[in-house]
Every structure is written in C-alpha cells, then in structure tokens.
Amino acid sequence: MSTEKMKQIKFYKSLRFKIIVGLVGLLTFTMTVLFTTQYFQHREKMIRNLQENISPHLTQMVNDVLKSSMLSKNKGEMKYILEVASQYPDVKKIFILNRVGRIVTSIEDKEIGKVIDIHDPTCQVCHQRTTEALNKTVIYSSLEGEKIFRNVNPIYNRKECFSCHNPEQKITGVLVTDFTLKNIESQLRAEFKENIFLLLFAVGVSTLVIGIALNQLVIKKLQHFMETVSLIGRGDFGRTVTFKSDDEIKRLADTFNFMARTLMDKMRLERKYLSQIIEAQENERRRISRELHDEIGQALTAIKFNLDMIDKELPQTYPSVRGRLGDAKSLSNQTITAMRQLSMDLRPTMLDELGLIPTLRWYAQNFSKRLGIDSQFQAIGFEEKLLPQIETAFYRIVQEALNNIAKHAKANRIEISLEQRDSTIYASIIDNGKGFDLHKVLHPESPERGFGIIGMQERISLLGGKIDIQSRPGFGTQIHIEVPNQKGIGGDEKDTGSIS
Structure with missing residues (x-):
C-alpha cells in the first residue's frame, strides 16, 4: 500500500480511532458504573440518615410533648404541637389516626374526622408488610408521582390511658409523619450532573492524552513502517x-x-x-x-x-x-x-556498430514497409552512445512491442518516441489497435498470460527503471518507460526526425 493510499484511510477505519474508541469506551463504562454506584449509595445513605436519625428524633420529640396534651384531651395544644413539628425540614404532612383510621388531629382542619380507608394505596404500603415490619418506615409515590418517606409510629395504650381506652387494646392510634424526598432527589440530581460533567471532562482529557500518546508511541511508527514497506514494494x-x-x-x-x-x-x-x-x-x-x-x-x-x-x-x-x-x-x-x-x-550488427537510435529508426521503417502500418519515430536529446545493456534492453522491448502489434493489435498507426532528459531516458510506444485486458495478460494463472510483457518488466527492472503499460479493449495500448542513464561511452546519436 502506498503512502497516499494509507493517508486516504477513513478515520473511523483507522487503528487510532479503534484504539481510542476502545479505551474511551472502557473508561466511560467504568466511570459510569462508578458514578451510578456512588449515586445509589449516597441516596441510600441519605435516606438511612432520615430513617435512623431525623425521623425517629422528630417522632420521639412529638410523642413526648403529646403525652400531656392527649391525657388532658387538649386538641388545640395537640394541633399546635403538630404545627410546630411540621416546620421541621422536609416534613410534608403530620397527623394522628385512631384505631379505625380516622384522623383525630392534623395541621389542616379539613382533614380532621376524615377516615382513611385501609385499602388506600398509601396505607397498603404498610399494611401489606408483616407484623414484624409494621414499625419500620417506608417510601412510596404519591398520586402526583412525588417520592414520600413515611414514618408510622404507634401510640401505645398505657395505664394512664385506660380511663379512656380499653386496657386490652395495645395500640390506641398512630402518629404518621410524611417527609418529602424532593430536596434529597434534587441534591442527588445536582451531584449526578456534576458527575456527568466530570465524566465528560475526564473522557475529553483522556481522549486527548490517549490520542497524543498513541500518535507518538504507535501511529507515527506504523506510518514510518508503512512508508518503508511501500518503498521496498516499489x-x-x-x-x-x-x-x-x-x-x-x-x-x-x-x-x-x-x-x-x-x-x-x-x-x-x-x-x-x-x-x-x-x-x-x-x-x-x-x-x-x-x-x-x-x-x-x-x-x-x-x-x-x-x-x-x-x-x-x-x-x-x-x-x-x-x-x-x-x-x-x-x-x-x-x-x-x-x-x-x-x-x-x-x-542486428548495426546495434553494436551504430547504436540504439539508428537501429530503432531502421527497424521501425522496415516494420512499416513490411506490414503497411504508419510508423512515427522520434528521438530527442541523445548526444552520446548509451551503455550496451541499456541499448540492448530498449531494442528488445521495442522489438517485442512491435511483434505484439503485428500479431494481435490490428493497428494501422504506431508512435515510437525516445528522449534523454536530466540523466533519465524516457520512451513510449503507442498504437491505436484493439487493446487487451491487462489483468488477464499479467495474471499468473490466466491462459492469456503474456511472457513478452514479463520479459519487458524484467529487463527494465535490471536497469533500475520503471515501465507502465496501459491498455483496455478497444482503446489501443501505451507503453511508457523511464530508465536512469549512466554515463555514455562516446559516439553521436542525435536524431530528431520522423518516418512514415
């Protein structure tokens, strides 16, 4: 693969992209799992704090204050105590139920006397639990979708209460305190957004660092590797x-x-x-x-x-x-x-005696006369006799090309040109024949494989040159050759004429 083709590789197909995506994906997954775990652990910790510290403390304080008010049946004082308790942070609602589920005390007068059906969804959260778990707090969603932390604290029947309540009844009512989790959820969302920003920042920095490190440690080396492989391939x-x-x-x-x-x-x-x-x-x-x-x-x-x-x-x-x-x-x-x-x-003896250009000019003229094909020959810049191996190689290549034209091309016109410029010999052989499928001719297993073309390539390769053959059916054939010229060995072969 050439350097140009290597540079044309789409970025999403490149090794750099695949490694960066893999590492960034792994980093993103790891940090996402870490942040998610941290989110739920923090949420659980905050709710546990509400459950173990804030809620019991408030409930115990209210119970202690309510004792005297309940014994004296002072409902006004009981309501006042609940109003004071409702000012506690995150308290959404607080009320007292008797044994049949009727609200006997509440901060809202319209709620007093209201009977809460045991089948109410907010009640079933507790009543579906086992007896051992009844005193524990629960979290449920209100009809509006708000998360509520409910603490249900039984009011036990004591001796001082027997004057009003049946001594056989262990519980005379319950104190229900609802805490909203809105502030906790809001705080958690804010922390989650901070974590997302931190994640994006970490991913961005990691991508930059990984990209730079990858480019310095791997990609540049591979590019140098591929450039060298390409040069060796040529x-x-x-x-x-x-x-x-x-x-x-x-x-x-x-x-x-x-x-x-x-x-x-x-x-x-x-x-x-x-x-x-x-x-x-x-x-x-x-x-x-x-x-x-x-x-x-x-x-x-x-x-x-x-x-x-x-x-x-x-x-x-x-x-x-x-x-x-x-x-x-x-x-x-x-x-x-x-x-x-x-x-x-x-x-031809004239190749050894006169050199390449006169020999090719004679050969092209003779070829034209024998086959009736219009031949144009041109040579520019040849002021010295070329090395024997170069002259032999060019003569054999032109000879092979003209023989192929005579046998297969069905051409009526050929152009042969040679030029010596900047220590390089350029040659081209062009015909207007029927052309051929170059892939079939060069394929090792093709029955149409042409050993003449392979011979041309080997001769040019021995001289350290390049040969480019262009052909397709119906469009003729072009052969272009470049060979570095070593110092000549004397003689004069300047010839810029043409024949037909």
Missing part, C-alpha cells in the same frame, strides 16, 4: 525501519529488516543470474546472427551466383530446365531475404 530494497525504543514495534521492525535483507539478497542474486542469462542469450544470438550472415549467407549468395551463371550459359533449347532454374533462383532469393531478416531479428 523496488527500493535498501530501505530499513529503525526505532530507538525497545518495544514490540521495534522487534517487529528488526524482524522485518531481516526479512527485507534476506529478500534483497535473494533478489540481487536472482537479478545477477537473470542478467547473466540475458547476456548469454544476447551473445548466443550475436553468434548465431553472425554465422547466418557470414557462413550461411555467403553460401546462399554463392549458390545464387552459380545459378545466375548457369542461367547465362544454359542454351535456350532447354526450356523446362530453364523454368526449374528460375524457380531455384527465386527460392534462393527468398531464402536469402528470410535469412537476413532472421539475422537482423536475432541481433
């Missing part, structure tokens, strides 16, 4: 990944560097063998080409000369023999032409 095998920190990423980098060095050594060895094979192949082609030209070519020329001499000396009285002699002369001419073409295809 053929720069001298690159290594280096980190100062002694962590897992450095160990991964060391392992990768070892793998890259091993791969580089193997590829260097393969390139050396490939270069030697290509050199041996070119030498063998050169030898065969010379043998065809020097030995077989001379023999065929001698045969043709002898046939011409026989033709001149043969009397006209042998027409059948002269006809066969003419066929032999024609066949010898065709053989000489084919032999010369084969010799040139194997290794």
Whole structure:
C-alpha cells in the first residue's frame, strides 16, 4: 500500500480511532458504573440518615410533648404541637389516626374526622408488610408521582390511658409523619450532573492524552513502517525501519529488516543470474546472427551466383530446365531475404556498430514497409552512445512491442518516441489497435498470460527503471518507460526526425 493510499484511510477505519474508541469506551463504562454506584449509595445513605436519625428524633420529640396534651384531651395544644413539628425540614404532612383510621388531629382542619380507608394505596404500603415490619418506615409515590418517606409510629395504650381506652387494646392510634424526598432527589440530581460533567471532562482529557500518546508511541511508527514497506514494494530494497525504543514495534521492525535483507539478497542474486542469462542469450544470438550472415549467407549468395551463371550459359533449347532454374533462383532469393531478416531479428550488427537510435529508426521503417502500418519515430536529446545493456534492453522491448502489434493489435498507426532528459531516458510506444485486458495478460494463472510483457518488466527492472503499460479493449495500448542513464561511452546519436 502506498503512502497516499494509507493517508486516504477513513478515520473511523483507522487503528487510532479503534484504539481510542476502545479505551474511551472502557473508561466511560467504568466511570459510569462508578458514578451510578456512588449515586445509589449516597441516596441510600441519605435516606438511612432520615430513617435512623431525623425521623425517629422528630417522632420521639412529638410523642413526648403529646403525652400531656392527649391525657388532658387538649386538641388545640395537640394541633399546635403538630404545627410546630411540621416546620421541621422536609416534613410534608403530620397527623394522628385512631384505631379505625380516622384522623383525630392534623395541621389542616379539613382533614380532621376524615377516615382513611385501609385499602388506600398509601396505607397498603404498610399494611401489606408483616407484623414484624409494621414499625419500620417506608417510601412510596404519591398520586402526583412525588417520592414520600413515611414514618408510622404507634401510640401505645398505657395505664394512664385506660380511663379512656380499653386496657386490652395495645395500640390506641398512630402518629404518621410524611417527609418529602424532593430536596434529597434534587441534591442527588445536582451531584449526578456534576458527575456527568466530570465524566465528560475526564473522557475529553483522556481522549486527548490517549490520542497524543498513541500518535507518538504507535501511529507515527506504523506510518514510518508503512512508508518503508511501500518503498521496498516499489523496488527500493535498501530501505530499513529503525526505532530507538525497545518495544514490540521495534522487534517487529528488526524482524522485518531481516526479512527485507534476506529478500534483497535473494533478489540481487536472482537479478545477477537473470542478467547473466540475458547476456548469454544476447551473445548466443550475436553468434548465431553472425554465422547466418557470414557462413550461411555467403553460401546462399554463392549458390545464387552459380545459378545466375548457369542461367547465362544454359542454351535456350532447354526450356523446362530453364523454368526449374528460375524457380531455384527465386527460392534462393527468398531464402536469402528470410535469412537476413532472421539475422537482423536475432541481433542486428548495426546495434553494436551504430547504436540504439539508428537501429530503432531502421527497424521501425522496415516494420512499416513490411506490414503497411504508419510508423512515427522520434528521438530527442541523445548526444552520446548509451551503455550496451541499456541499448540492448530498449531494442528488445521495442522489438517485442512491435511483434505484439503485428500479431494481435490490428493497428494501422504506431508512435515510437525516445528522449534523454536530466540523466533519465524516457520512451513510449503507442498504437491505436484493439487493446487487451491487462489483468488477464499479467495474471499468473490466466491462459492469456503474456511472457513478452514479463520479459519487458524484467529487463527494465535490471536497469533500475520503471515501465507502465496501459491498455483496455478497444482503446489501443501505451507503453511508457523511464530508465536512469549512466554515463555514455562516446559516439553521436542525435536524431530528431520522423518516418512514415
């Protein structure tokens, strides 16, 4: 993957996003559980304080004051005592019920005499409980939805009360005190909001800190890692990944560097063998080409000369023999032409003698004449003879490209251009043929795989260059090449003309 593609990765798919979301999510979950637990513990503590301290203290105080008032049957004093008690913080209502559920004393006159049905929801909260739990406080919701803390305190029948109450009755009534939990709930909500703000602040700071730490400790290293991998993937095998920190990423980098060095050594060895094979192949082609030209070519020329001499000396009285002699002369001419073409295809001597540009110009012109294809050739900036390996590589690539055009492209026009600029040789071969599916041609398992294109790539790779092949069905083919030029070895090959 190239650096550009790496930078194009969407943020929500990146490793940075996934790690931050994971850590922030874990932090949020942990703090949420902590704050929720704290909320309910604090709520329980505040209610327990109301249950164990405030409510019993108020109830005991009211009971102590009410004793004398109840014995003297002073209802006014009893009401006054309840009014004073109602001023206690969070007291919503306080009243006294007799045994049948009638309100005998209340701070509201309209409530006095009212009978509360035992099936009333606010009564069932207590009456549904067991006898052992009747004296305990309860929390219920009023009809308006308000949370109410109710303390029900029995008023026991004592000896001094027997004059008015049946001695067999243990309880003469109950003192009911309702506390609103509004203030407690409000305080808890305020604390909860503070905790939410604290949570958001902690998440924000944690995200920032984690992001910075992650970027410094992991992401930058991985980006450097991927950039190096990308460069190695493009053929720069001298690159290594280096980190100062002694962590897992450095160990991964060391392992990768070892793998890259091993791969580089193997590829260097393969390139050396490939270069030697290509050199041996070119030498063998050169030898065969010379043998065809020097030995077989001379023999065929001698045969043709002898046939011409026989033709001149043969009397006209042998027409059948002269006809066969003419066929032999024609066949010898065709053989000489084919032999010369084969010799040139194997290794044109002019490539070694004159150099690349004149040879390609001649080859393009000859190709155009043989196949009737319009050929445009242009070369710019070549003032020195190129190194033999560069000339051979470019000649073979152009030769392979033109052979493919002749066999498959069905083109009627080709353009060949070479330019030497800034110590780099640029070349392009363009045709207007039928094109092809590049993926099928390059796929290792495709029956249409083209070894000629692979050979082009290998030759350019040996020179440290780049080759870009663009083609699709119906739109022709373009081959673009870039090769770094080493210092030439003399000669003059300046040629900027074109042929058709």
